[in-house]
Amino acid sequence: MSAQSLLPWMLMVPLSWATLMVLLAQQRDAITRVVNVVGALVLVGLSVALYAGVAQEGLAVHALGGWSAPLGIALRADGLAATLVVLTAVVSSACGLYAMTSERAARTNGKSAPRYFWPLFWLLITALNGIWLAGDLFNLYVGLELLGLSAVGLVALGGSEASLSSALRYLMAALLGSLAYLLGVALMYAAYGTLALPELAELITREPMTQLAIALMTVGLCLKTALFPLHGWLPPAHGVALTPVSAMLSALVVKGSFYILFRLWFEVAPDVVTPLAAQGLGILGAGAVLWGGWQALRESSLKMLVAHSTVAQLGYLFIFFPLAVGTGATAAALATQGMLLHVVAHALAKSAMFLASGTLIASVGRGGVADLAGVGRHMPMSLFAFGLAGVSLMGLPPSGGFNAKWLLLQSALASGQWFWLLVLLGGGLLTAGYVFRVFRESFLESPDDAGQFTKTPRAYDLFALTLAAMSVALGLASRAPLRFMTNGLAVMAGVQ
Amino acid sequence: MKRRYRHLSAGAVSVALGAALWHVVRVRPTPSVSVASLVADALPASGVSHNVTAVLLNFRSYDTLLEVAVLLAAAVVALALRDEPSARSPAHVMYVALDAFVWRLAPLLVLVAAYLLWAGSTRPGGAFQAGSVLAGAAVLLRLSGLKVTAVDHRLASRGAMTFGLVMFLCVAIGTLLAGQALLEYPAKWAGALILLIEAALTISIGVVLYSLFDNAPQARVSDRESERQRER
Amino acid sequence: MNTFATGSGWWLPLAVLGSSLVPALVIMLLSEQRQRTRTALNLSAALIKLSLVAYMTWSVARGNSYELRFGMLPGVDFVLRADAMAMLFAGLSAVLWLFTTIYAIGYLEGSPNRSRFFGFFSLCVASTMGIALAGNLVTFLVFYELLTLSTYPLVVHRGTPKALKAGRTYLRYTIGGGAVLLTGVALLSMIAGDVSFADTGALVNLIAQDSALLRVAFWLLIAGLGVKAALVPLHGWLPVAMVAPAPVSALLHAVAVVKAGAFGIVRVVYNVYGVETAQLLGLLFPLAVLASTTIVWGSMRALFQTEIKKRLAYSTVSQVSYIALGIALFGPWGTIGGLAHLLHQGLMKITLFFCAGNYAETLGIHDIDELDGAGRRMPATSVAFTIGAFGMIGVPPLAGFVSKWYLGLGALEAGMPWVLGVLVLSSLLNAAYFLPIVHRLWFRPQAGPWPDERSFGKHETSRWLLMPAVATAVFTVGAGVLANLPYSPLRWAMLVSVRVYTQ
Amino acid sequence: MSADRLYAYVGAVLVALALYAFLVHTHVLRRLLAFNVMGGGTFLILVGLAQDGRGPDPVPQALVLTGIVVAVSATALAIILLRRWFATSQTTSLPEDGSS
């Protein structure tokens, strides 16, 4: 099949599975497990096929309903979108398998697993793929809402008081963010009479309504991406959710809104955005890097620590803006490459870290960083996965995280903006601080700890290790994926 | 002190946004593209003669598909957080006064829903309006103290909830398998397929919207506490 | 240049790397009880590596070089290359790793977490190999940081609060140093692009326009590398890291960490800047001053230590800077002295640490004043220790003498006669802190029972512990006495020094 | 001034007012009211501005229809979460964000 005809399946598959999972919700474990595994395989297979197709044929466009934009809606896949589709398939499959393993473990221990996890899981994937492949501003809004609502639902499934209040806070932020975005969409439609991204990119001019629209969408999307200081909702939501949910939220969901922001700034409205605004975003990003890192250093609960780390790591994504807006072509290209690589590397590393943390907590039975004492001897593989993921997050080589940081550093030097260099380095040191804090506790040998650790399914470590190893391996071979991801992006036009 | 600060900053942000919006509404540019005229041109080929329905279920049917998914997400969460049967309090008696009124109104509302659904293809109306009227009828019955079938974990409930989406997906995948673009209806069948989808959606939307009302947790604090104690 | 480049033999550097990377992963997955498998794996990996490195060294001496290159990220290649300089360090690591592995197997017998230990131990050696074979600055940086990561679990291996505290200090220094090094590499890459190591440096064309930035980058690089090389004032982590098990200390001091720093300085001066360019930019004189300060300061501090391992640690601070000093002495003699010392110091210091570990493991001795009479109880160990100590002092004909001799020649050649004074002073201090130990070993009677004695039958200690110490002691003698044989450390240093000067 | 433009102005005022309400209230139900009013204002702007001077436009109308359904889903979800949370926590106001 050509890439073009594959595009709609990227949505139909997860949406069908979501429906199927509603219908199978009360079925026996074995049936749902088989259906889910088949779904994950199909999803990964199709995603890889799409990747290959786009690599061969270039940009793929699918006019839905046979109506070409602007009357209809189009699905579009360039290298970046195809890469993110694959990333989503890989990360969510690993998280899904982890969830399956933990459901099974729960059943064996006579505990009940949360019902209705799977429909929301597949809806989340639907929303993500919908966003990566969208070619229409309003369609992106519906995608954002689907993403937000299913993510909130997944957080709420934890069922505890904390997970409910976190879900509510998350929902409030998500609603406000998408309304701001919708308001921007309304203004864009008023100004240009179309919602299709390629048409808008051609028509767009710098005038007040457009500027306000872009500003509103930017604020809304920043709120959804938890940019400092709008990040308050993120740590509780990502920190209390079920482990595989936390992993998917931090790895993929926050990237959804960031992806739209990137498309908006650099594909749709590159002539509307100003270097000043970009500097503003960069400064907030720097704030996120430092504040998130500092919070993670002080945090006493392991999963919350990882969640704060997400806030910090998202900050790096925003440092991209001042490096790419109003700077030379080389600096902008380097920054874009660094940012995109960071998106992928962080997704892999952070999901691995959450999965590993979840396993450690399952073994120890408590969620505090200080409770980890002695776990190093009993859970070496989980700790190793945590460490590998940490390597990438710290930006130490060899890892995707290092390569991303390297490219951003080069961009900062090439554009003569030394300030960002300090932020990048400082952020790395803070990250090292909180990652090694976990290790320090885990390596502590207490004399009588043999009996207190619960055995966890070995498969847990497999998923975390796979993801972590991928984030590290990305560091050795970034060039080809980067070339594919940046192919055809407007911001790269000056270099390639 | 903190509260005053919060009010002041919120006020400043809101005033700024209001002023900016006011300004752009005043100086708005005139767009060069008119999708409205495109809709008018393509309307005859859409299978329906009402333009809003044509946009919703043909030109931008993909939006509608995702929107139904959004509804489903909310319904699933509601189902997941539904009280255990034991914890549910008996039906309300608060609005009994509505009783007599409701008894006459409910059948009427069902009729209205059917009409809206049927009307949708030629004039204002359609699945969403019809479905919400249906849900409204059920809510009214429920408020009047009548026992309406609960939308719970039974397969029948879940089937009714997803019925519209399943139909929608079947058509969508059918078009793909037929080698068309997603949701590209064959010209002859467009009207019929849209009506089919809408009919199924009406039922599901009615059930889902009602379930969002019905599944809202009722449990008393004390019930929850005893429940938690039982868990231990 | 996106795919594997260059001709036949590209797999050799990869195989050398893999010969410890693969065992590292396998060992980590092994369960704790599989002791025989682990030992077999460790030893065979070490032997395979040694033979690969030996073959490559032989081949490089005949003028071949091996290269593996692929695109790592835009504008930067991942390069592994076996040139003469690389084989200098790779050879040292391969030889000493074998002995350290044997030693560690004996040392850790029966203690917990051995899978983790040997896994990271192998990873650490893989990093060292990577550092040796790195063909450009970024690849060097990759393995340099990997070394930091793989040594941390070794330093905190015991899991005591004291060990964890030392680990924290170690990380503060090395991660901070890593960040500085990264800045330097990034800056240099911006100025000069992807800097591959070349025999006479790669930056000579840039002196005219970018001399200020080049200087900044140089000192950033030296500061980043100086942390691991323990240049004063960046040496603070080294004495603290003594809490690690003895084989780790041996590894840290002789092969891995401090040598990685020193070797990095060698690479930066000779193969990135080019020693002549560095001289033109006026970078060598300050480096010589820095190195001299470290030599004297380290020796002074060593004098006041009462713990054996602490004294050895400060001695390392001092001795490693001989390498930096040799590099900073412009001219072939200084180069030969510095590079030869890179090898000699490794041999001598590892001997000393093995012996210190033997005293601790066999007799429970940690402090110098407990050593009285230990020579009679453990004669072989004590002879090895004495050889190591005399080597450090620079007594002819041992290895240390050879290095110091050439350093002295280099100082005269470079027109810095004051360095002779530093050398003499340092040797006097070496004698002052080593001779009392030797005196206690042989000429003082045993004072009371040993603190914590273990019996090994008719042997003075476990064979696993004794054999490596004796072997490296023999090497120390050999490197001095047979300095003029082909493939001796001195001859290899001469081979390299010919290549780094254009005239 | 056309009616369409006038309703766009009304929408602008509603959005500003509702934003203020959303930011100052902590009670979840009040925030939901504000959210729905803000949605209404946005919809008015969307339809009003699009139709201003050009006659009825089915596209924004369809978009708003979608928007209304999404809004009611979100509201219902929030209420369900609130009620479940209230059952255990006895509060209706969210802990301070520090962000809003």
Add this chain to the structure above:
Amino acid sequence: MIHLAFDGLLGLVLVATAAGAMFSRDLFRGVVLFVVFGLLMALAWTRLQAPDLALAEAAIGAGLTGALLLDAIGHLRRRRRSEPDDSSVSPDTSA
């Protein structure tokens, strides 16, 4: 002209009911005003020649959302033991 006057008035009343709904001290009254606001919105949609939206707003916006909110208030009121009334904000500005 008459139309415009009507629109203007409707606009004012919309703003006023919205403000009342959001800022009234009594939450119950706020929700009732919100339902009124929804019905007025339906009226506005007919003025904007959007009968579909008028229908949807009346059924969903005013009807269902109103019912959901009212039910929630009833629930929270009845369950709350000690009522720390959330009279957080500003003077009552209902129409």
